[in-house]
Amino acid sequence: ELKVEQNPLFLSMQEGKNYTIYCNYSTTSDRLYWYRQDPGKSLESLFVLLSNGAVKQEGRLMASLDTKARLSTLHITAAVHDLSATYFCAVDMEDSGAGSYQLTFGKGTKLSVIP
Amino acid sequence: DSGVTQTPKHLITATGQRVTLRCSPRSGDLSVYWYQQSLDQGLQFLIQYYNGEERAKGNILERFSAQQFPDLHSELNLSSLELGDSALYFCASSPFAGTGYSPLHFGNGTRLTVT
Numbered sequence: 191e192l193k194v195e196q197n198p199l200f201l202s203m204q205e206g207k208n209y210t211i212y213c214n215y216s217t218t219s220d221r222l223y224w225y226r227q228d229p230g231k232s233l234e235s236l237f238v239l240l241s242n243g244a245v246k247q248e249g250r251l252m253a254s255l256d257t258k259a260r261l262s263t264l265h266i267t268a269a270v271h272d273l274s275a276t277y278f279c280a281v282d283m284e285d286s287g288a289g290s291y292q293l294t295f296g297k298g299t300k301l302s303v304i305p
Numbered sequence: 306d307s308g309v310t311q312t313p314k315h316l317i318t319a320t321g322q323r324v325t326l327r328c329s330p331r332s333g334d335l336s337v338y339w340y341q342q343s344l345d346q347g348l349q350f351l352i353q354y355y356n357g358e359e360r361a362k363g364n365i366l367e368r369f370s371a372q373q374f375p376d377l378h379s380e381l382n383l384s385s386l387e388l389g390d391s392a393l394y395f396c397a398s399s400p401f402a403g404t405g406y407s408p409l410h411f412g413n414g415t416r417l418t419v420t
Contacts, residue, residue, distance in 0.1 A: 223408050230416075232307065233395070235408035278348065291403050292338070292361050295348040 192217050192283050196296035204304050206268050211299045213262040213279035222262045223293065224253050225278045233278065237264075269303045276300045308332065309412035311396050317418045323384040326415045328396030330377055336360070336399045337379040338409060339371055343392040354379055355402040386419045393417075 193216040203209050213222070224236040237246040239255035239262060246253050250273065252265045262279055280293040308331035318324055330337050339351040341364075350363035354373035365371075368386075373379040383390060393416050397409035 221406065225408075225411075230393075232413045233397075233411040234307075235410070238406070238408050240406055292350045292353060292363055293409060294350065297347045 192219075192281060192294045194279060194281050194294050194296040196279055196299050198299060199297060200300050200302075202302045202304060203266075203269050205270055208268065209266050211264040211266070211277055211279075211301075213264070213296055215260050215262075215279075215281045215294075217281075217283070218257070218260070219281045219283065220255075220257045221282045222255050223280045223282070224262075224264055225280065225295075227276045227278065227298070229276075236277075264299075266301070269301075271303045271305055274301055274303045307410040307412065309396055309398050309410050311394075311412035311415050313415060314413065315416050315418075317420065318386060319420055320386055320388060322386050322419075323382065324386065324417065326381040326383070326394055326396075326417075328379045328381070328398075328412060330379070330396075330398030331410055334398035334400050334410070335377065336402055337373055337377070338397040338399075339365075339379070339381050340395040340397065340411075341392045342395060342414070346392075348395075351381070360402055383417070388419050391417055391419045 195214045222239045225233040237253040242257040244255045250267045255262045276298045278298045280295045310329040312327045336355045338353045341349045351365040353361040371381045393414045395414045397411045
């Protein structure tokens, strides 16, 4: 069974500071996704990481993937209040024989950026 | 706006009852996925349909069932409801049966409250 672990689960940080969220997973996969969810809202896709060493950046967020370590990181640079949300990583497990796939999500990291 | 439409937004019902949640995928998407989000279990994959056929099953209870119709909309039926079924139910869609190396696009969810 694929397990996806995020840490920390809760993160309170001051505006202007940097921090990293970690996502470990238990099986070989070279496809990892990061999503953002605002309270009571839908999940918004942030990054798609498709190979070892992949790095994607959007604004103050940067995501990377190390498939050998089975680790992805989401780095936050100079946090601002608007980044307050819950961030999920998800790993896909494709069953090519059945022609299906499913995303397994981590429990999410609830980020609060304090002015 | 992801293009995935879910109705209703909110549903309040009593234990033992049956409800139907509806999802219309993005235009052109053939796969529909159902996820359950609760505080204690996080985001759990329930089931995937592709072009009318069931493709993958996750942690879906026997009391729950789903189908995808010829027009590609999907319905999730929840019966003999229990208090523990209270959760946010998301539908997501993608163009492919397998991963296609693209993220899933999520609807805004249906919040189910069982009293």
